[in-house]
Amino acid sequence: MQFLSFDFTTFSASNHKLIQYIVVALIIGLVAVILSRILQKLMKVYFERSSRVLKVDPTRYKFLRNAVSFVIFMLAVTLIFYTIPGLRTIGITLFAGAGIFAAIIGFASQEAFSNIVSGIFIVIFKPFRVGDNIKIGDLHQGTVEDITLRHTIINNFENRRIIIPNTVISGQTIINSTIEDEKVCTFIELGISYDADLEKAIEILRDEAEKHPYCIDNRNQEDKEKGIPKVVVRVLGFGDSAVNLRAYAWSANSGEGFEMKCDIFESLKKRFNAQGIEIPYPHRTLVFKNQPPHSIP
Template sequence: MMEWILPLVLICVGFLSGVIGEKFIFNKLKIFAANRHIPGSETIFSSLQRMPFIWFVLAGFFSAIISAPLKPDVIIFLRKIIIIIFLSSVTLVLARLTAGFVKLYTYRTEIVTASLISNLARTAILVLGTLIVLQTVGIEITPIVTTLGIGGIAVGLALQDTLANLFAGFYLIISKQVRTGDYVKLDDGHEGYITDITWRNTTIKELSNNVIIVPNSKLSSAIFTNYHLPVKEITLTMNVGVSYDSDLEEVERVTVEVAKEVMREIAPNLTENEPYIRFHTFGEFSIDFTLYMRVSEYFDQRIGKHLFVKKLHKRYRQAGISIPFPIREVYVQENNS
């Protein structure tokens, strides 16, 4: 029994070290990094979650196996199991780190990210780590890779639609025709913000908060309008008509002033783009013109039109400018016979 005291002590030390390392040291470092706003710290610590405890416990068991009175073949077997667990945990951490940093990079460059890229990076690391684990424990991986290659042909034929959507998703991302966060309108009338591009579908969130699921292959071949390309800023147009008695110079001045006021409220970074109007039609009841002003993105058109109509109506009343409406005169001829 005395020969087993040291192995048991080493296991207990590993367990206690894992608890201390996880509950105190790891959490303290996590709080410290969060307070200092260290870039990427959140991704690193979320990837390492529970891993310090597992590694300390594995170290305790590894030390216990070496010092335990066991047969050599049993020691070799147990050491292989510990190595497999350790390498698997390292692979999992690297997969989490890779996916997390891919998301972080794409978030900084494109505001939000498509999960297809991060999932592909995670899968690649997991596959590579699995092959390394198999090679480490003495399993020849060349026949496995060859078998997977041959089997991949059969799987590819059986999953043509899935692979078509997968490659269509890559095409959409690489070509940058659509990006997560873009506002698009499909040829069938559906429109909304791209929230994610997965290995099979593209998710579009409508303004009504409903979600539209579009297969990547259908989206890549569809006719759609991307209101965030080449830039998010778009020109809002409003058609207005004033009476024939109006002073058109005064109409232009007041209308542009109101448009500038609206832009200062909803698009202050675009105020260097002067709004303007263009008269174009002598209508039946009014002289018609179109206002042009810039807004930050497609969705801002709604609030822009709302504010412009309210403010313009008020200013026109103050300036004595009337917006005519159709009047129909009906003559009734009496028959005295």
């Protein structure tokens, strides 16, 4: 009887511990599920809002929410293995092997992971959106056509698609012409001869810029009361063979500003020719040394 009583007590104690382990595992799993649902909901709202700002499809960020859930469940499984002594040794062996495999995969996909992280930063900080006219560094300029977590597609002015990894964009200076205010001030620069009538040249330059359909009035009421013209023309300095002028003409966006600049250059050439205002160009004088003397007939 004493032997049977001892076995029954041991069996009851082991069952009690087993029930405790099961309860702890269920609680950890339940907390992981609730936390995963909450984070997925918050990330869904955030990514949808960011996607509306960036003007991209929010479903492309869905895998990020799934990745967060995967990490949470992996941490939950790790905690369960660590809590139950009988599974701790097996868990250490499994996770050690998984850690080595993850290190190999991580090393092989380091560049891809860097692009994903940079894509997440673009989603968070929103330096540009689809449809923005941007310039990346000194090489690439155009309209943003698509933004993914790996790369950004830019359609340049030659209608060519430039696919730039997000890590490259993160390391470059970005000039965004449309992120806040699309208006741009276009510099129209040219030189006139020292013999030309300076006041007439300034008047013609201002008149051609102001009458262009893309030229807008960016003055406030105070500027108008002071008599500041719609297009300001300034003398930048004196070159080797020309007096350099610059007109400051505003347009609604960079595309219209470029067209306006080209049209004004064309009209200025015609007006300057008609008004006798010379646009100088380089002259070269060639001197030939050590020439044989001409024979006197």
